[in-house]
Amino acid sequence: MVSALSHIREIERVAMGGASGRDMPVVQSWLRCVNDYRLDPAQAQEAYIVPQTKLREHREQAEELIRIGRSGLETLFNQVAEQKYVLLLSDARGVTVEFMGDPTFDNQLRKAGLYLGSEWSENRAGTCAVGACIVSGKPVVIHQDDHFDSSHIGLTCTAAPIYDTLGDLTAVLDISQLRSPTAKASQQLALHLVAATARRIELANLISRTRNDWVLRLSRLPDFLDVDPDAALSLDGTGRVTGITHGGFNALARAMNLTAFTARELIGERIDRFFEIDINDLPRYMRGGADRERVLRARDGSAFFASSIAPVVAPRGPATARPRLPGALSTLSFGDPRMEAMLARVSRLAGLDIPILIHGETGTGKEYLARAIHESRERPGPFVAVNCAAIPEHLIESELFGYAPGAFTGAAPRGKTGLIEAAAGGTLFLDEIGDMPLSLQSRLLRVLSEGEVQPVGALKTRPVRLKLISASHRDLGRLVAEGRFREDLYYRLNAATFTLPPLRERLDFDALTERMLARIAAETGGSPRLSPGARMALRAHHWPGNLRELHNALKVAAALADGDRIDAEALPEQIGRPGARQPLRPALAPMPPATPPGSTDAAGEGDLLQELAACGGNVSALARRLGVNRSTVHRWLKRGTPRTG
Template sequence: MISARSHVEEIAHVALGKGSLRDAPVVQSWLRCLNDYRLDPAQAQEAYIVPSTQLKEHREQSDELIRIGRSAVEGLFRHVMDQHYVLLLSDARGVTVDFMGDPTFDNQLRRAGLYLGSEWSENRAGTCAVGACIVSGDPVIIHQDDHFDSSHIGLTCTAAPIFDTLGDLTAVLDISQLRSPTVKASQHLALHLVTTTARRIELANLMARTRHDWILRISRSPDFLDVDPEAAIAIDANGRISGLTHGGFRALARMFEPQPGAARGVIGTPISQLFDIDVDDLPRFTRSRADRERVIRTRSGVMLFAGAIAPVTRTRGLPAADRIPRPLRELSFGDAAMEAVQLRASKLAPRDVPILIQGETGAGKEFLARAIHDIRPNPGRFVAVNCAAIPEALIESELFGYASGAFTGAAPRGKIGLIEAADGGTLFLDEIGDMPIGLQARLLRVLSEGEITPVGAHRPKPVSFRLISASHHRLDQLVADGRFRRDLFFRLNAATLMLPALRERQDLDGLVDHLLARIGADEGRTIRLSHTARMALRRHPWPGNLRELANTLRVAAALADGSEITPDDLPETLRNPAEPATAVASASDDLAAELAACGGNVSELARRLGVDRSTIHRRLRRLKRS
């Protein structure tokens, strides 16, 4: 880092047209500061924080983007906070509308302008990452004395632009340090992280603002298609493009119109004019098909991989997603099917109607039941009964209780049953399909009469409760098989909520990050997931659903040596997924072909597939033995 005097002299040399070893974006910004903004490098300016009333206006205008990008921004900050970075989300005018940093350094950060409300527009602050990014529209590193103003030459700042669905720059994401290593190349990883996060925010923004349109994610490789695509396009019901991520604009601009900004004209263009598909073909590209089978071609013949996400079904009268009560909101992180369940549950929760929750074991039926219970202003007790776990000989006395002296060994004062314990609250009957058919008649009477008679008692007791039941069995099928009473089924089935299996959901990454945050909070530490470990989680079919996922992450966190979970901390079944015997021959050919495409370089193949080199060697040995 040079002195303030030599810094001014260098800028003066650049103003005279003399050569410079600085990166081109830095030189271009210096010239703008001198020629367009008439800034004087010899006059150091203090960082500017906008007044609180003005900041409020900026934040209100950016509120939707802040909310949409919150998960991605928090994930980025968890990755860089240990290196003493601060994170700034600025609007298109350079005002910081969201901020994350170590509160220990609040005073220093505020003086440096790395704070909420700071303005980093280029015409006010001179050359800086946020300002240069706003002008150029490209990611940039402004390192130490790259800054125009000498008061900022101790900082290193890395920023990436965020574009809206119509191709206009709407925000800038920046991570900065008060002090840093002297080599600018040390910030290349920071540039990768901030650029990747900006791309994820653009995708989340596109999905949020075009909820009722198809989303087509596009990549040149199938490996990261469903989690980190290079581009995404929104397509309306008429098959016309309604929005894109910036990667989509750039890709279409390269394919069709080389002029800057011309890609904006593709809004409203039929997708069939650009690719060899129509809107009716989109269901073929959902996750129900293997990644490598989802191939599309541009009209010029370029082959790409595509993944489609179906639109959220419009339902009249349902509340907006951002008005879903908090207990329900935490059950989904962007999955369309789960959001439909949330919307339906939010309507049913205030009503006194029985609810039946259907879904596979471990899919989160009890979590959903508790969320519905918690929404009520005075919910009372939540009493959960697993009908499959109570021995048949005891289930009647457990549910209905018993009177004093009802049977040998009974408690002298009798016992309150679980149904009576739920009086004034919610009774959750889990795995109701496993209840003995003889006991179903007694439960039906309770629901019909609103009273219970404990075992050995002679007088009934009035009870009033909210009933939620759940089963992994299809109750209508049990009724058809004669294993469940039809009249009880209709009592329980006033409203049904169908939970999707985890393998069918689109929000695995969000769920993983949410669970890791909860585990970290419980253990008082930050827990991260390595890229290869995350890829292993994505490949797993999750037969145990959310319960299996939560247990896997908690055990992995306990086994991890530091703050990062690696593949070695995961169960063997996730590190080495079983391969069907019928697929061994084709798998051998595929792996050999992919290895050949990498020039025989195992390390390169491992990077492409998102696995460790040891995994590639292990697969090759196993296929040779087959």
Template structure:
């Protein structure tokens, strides 16, 4: 990274017309900053975060997109959090309306502007990934001294645009780090992840807005057609294009050579103007027919693979459910595991009463699945409302949970808003990751449990609510109580009854679970799948730190990669193909480490407890043989 003086002089040379080795988006942004915004590169300015009232206005306007994108952002953050990356979702004005970052770095991130409410528009912050992306409408990496303002030159930032269903730029997804000691090329993976997640959000937004229309997904190959298509369009009953995933369709059209280069011009056009197909032929492209046969033609030539999703069915009137014992949902969770049988019996009894239940278990072990099963087994009707306390920004969680009265604050809806707790009245409220709930909100939740009533933000009159509360966490709440970050009285309110889910590696019914997931895949994709003996053995010995969720993802990808329905070793993720504990050679590796378990754990990239557990299994198998 060059000095501030050299940085300023370089910008001045570029502004004077000299050639530069910088990327084109960087040079163009520098020129805009100097010529259009009259900014001085020597005048360093601190990052700007908008006031809370102004932030709420931006968030209110972007509320739908924030909600739709939240799952995609959380999945992306899981992949990059270990490297101290930060995620910002900025609206079309450049203001960060959602944020995921490491709380340990909270102070530094806020000072650097990698924080909720930060304004990264070019007019405010100069050249940045968000600002340049807003102007160019293209993915961009702004690395270190690519930034215009010297204040931001330690940062590395990567951004991708998110378009609405009509092709207008709706938001920007930004992946940033406080510093990166390595070259700009190191951000290629971040750029790929940003673009892929932006397209996922566009897809989710399209599907969310087309309940009564056809959705036609498009892909270059059949392999990921039904799970991760390249683009999608929505069609009305007459076969006219009503919406699209702009970013994905633009890239697809550019690489495949169809369309006129601007997907926005397709809005309102009949599908027959793009492909050799009419609205009546869409059912052929629905799941059930082999993906490899769902091939779209244009001008008589094969072009793309397609998957059609029909309009949502007309909602059926609610039907009263007869009361009585119902344990099918709970029974489906186990295939013979002793611990799970005991848990099922306990959960079935608890489901008959509105007793607060705390579900504990590792990440991915099925806590929400258990909560839904308890709800279904209660036969009390009402909604199941799930809230991830770790995914909702702290400043939004109060209004999300409790709602607010009309005009409760600047930017609030004139109609007010019903909170998630009130939405769950008569049903079940599931609070996932309860250990991440802010202390101030814990006090208000305690009132809900003790008095069965809520007071919306800005309101005075309490509202009565009767509901079942199921909360879940993978953290030790007792430890959080001792640390003073979780209320002791709330802890004892929540765990009137506790259900502890065993981790996948400890379950006796592993093969039964594996076979059930294989059957589910077959039913979903209309194809029979099976595991060869090597793949099944590798799945058995893997430690599964992500539990059932990780296994579902692994099988989903493996089933997409197989050509004949047989999942083999080569189709499995690298972490499973090279297991940490192939029992046949673990003892040999321990000898190579001179019997040092810590050294073996470092070699395998796992913790010592995992190695001890695998060694114990090795010795048990040796004894049996």
């Protein structure tokens, strides 16, 4: 084992850009510890155990997961206990909420932090398996002097993430030893066991929380399909994904060449977008048939073994009760599953002082979401919005930070309070953060890390506490790689990241349109309504300007309409004219009909028949357009179209 002094010198060398033979996750964590958390490797810290009152809060919040995962935790511990491992289950903040270990070593384990209530967040404990796993979202081994803090270099720790059914990291499972063999490779079996147990806990959690949904289990091999599948998804009564086992599905997604997708982005998607199956095919994959005969093909041609579990109660359809959301957040979605899932996650963080980064195309409603988060807080305080792209570069520093009296020629005699300080006690929304000049990014980083602001020309700093929400339509990760955005600021801003879906992918398009028309009617005093032709034209448009473009199009159409009926001719030319540009849909993301095909509603019948007519009556072409099987289209037509003859 290396000495503490040589360990400190190695970290300092890496921090200065020196080469290292360490695994990349270790190097990246060391750099975060030095650059982001300002930890000093020479300052050894004792393990931190949270107070009992705090521990009780953390355990209460994790109670359901502990209950669901207890069998898997006990099985894992029985497998590794003879090798003197201890088992830690930490929540997403790094606090150990469940512990299993040899009671004869209690004092040693508590001192080392391998104990109930220990906090292993990276910003407190430095590089460690739990902390690195929380940041990266991936299984990791932190072995001996991989640890940042020299007080931990005797430990070996192996951890894997546990995700909830919506794709959020909810816990970390870790097994650790006070002392271990020298070689890091000795922990590969430990890594496999921890990752497999985390996968089983995710499956148990999915099955427990989706009693009114179908569960589809998937494996590359048939042998353990029903007891230990590679991945699983839950599906509502319309065949849309309502939950997932995160880690396992990522592995299958790579096999299916779906690397552009994260597991979270699958929520709300139709299962027949990825596999040659729909909700009515699931019963034939239930247990009873031979495992090797339950083969399911993906859209790319790859094959998986599948096993389905029927709902305990009737499966959910489109009328499922929406999650309880604060009033401001509940107004942002009208039934789109991806939006509903995202808003449910947002609501958990609205009351916490955790920085939030919002991604989305122009016009998707990033500021609306920011304001809704702000208004959902118990004591919201002021909301200050700053468009970093709209303020001239020579003014943005004084606008953000303010200035002292006489700070420069032309300065106001009494100075000026900056926008950051004006947001104290409330929310600061930095829109288009990617356009902030590099010279100001370091000053903003100081505000976030120190909780204080220094006006231009002032000698003293002023304390400021606020909720920071930033937004951008640009890929900040790419800007970091190009050297146009500070990496340390990027990791400060994206503690939690949310992506607003573009309008063309939202499944609540019709409801959004009607809500906008109602607002326009309230402003104008009329009662505008869309003709079937206008509605079809709106659905067919690509909407590069998203919600903003839709609102403007409806206002123009309402003004040009002959009476209250809005025909296609009243829509802006690029939307309503025949032969207008067709939507540039992603290859795997066809726009579904707003009224589910097969509905007995007359409008639903008309939509499907019109789309069939647009395909020249070719059912195969319509199936490709909608991204479903030919049999599915035939069934929709049979249900929705009256028999004749």
